[in-house]
Amino acid sequence: MGGEVGEHLDVQATARAQAATDPAWQDAYRRWRPPVERVIAWLAGHGNSRLRYHETIKNNAWLLTAPPPSTSAA
Numbered sequence: 800m801g802g803e804v805g806e807h808l809d810v811q812a813t814a815r816a817q818a819a820t821d822p823a824w825q826d827a828y829r830r831w832r833p834p835v836e837r838v839i840a841w842l843a844g845h846g847n848s849r850l851r852y853h854e855t856i857k858n859n860a861w862l863l864t865a866p867p868p869s870t871s872a873a
Contacts, residue, residue: 817824842862
């Protein structure tokens with residue numbers, strides 16, 4: 800991460816052009832975007848708006864074993 804502003808503008812422009820013109824890309828996007836959004840909403844709605852660890856393996860273990868957050872009002 801980091802670097803100069805505009806360092807990846809050519810890569811971003813190429814990706815946007817592909818997204819606008821490639822039917823296979825558009826089909827994959829339409830297929831996978833809703834499930835990904837649902838998972839993100841579910842995680843955020845169940846108190847997981849911030850991950851505890853920086854490592855993927857530890858986060859997966861934590862998400863699968865963490866107790867549900869308390870919903871009682873104090």
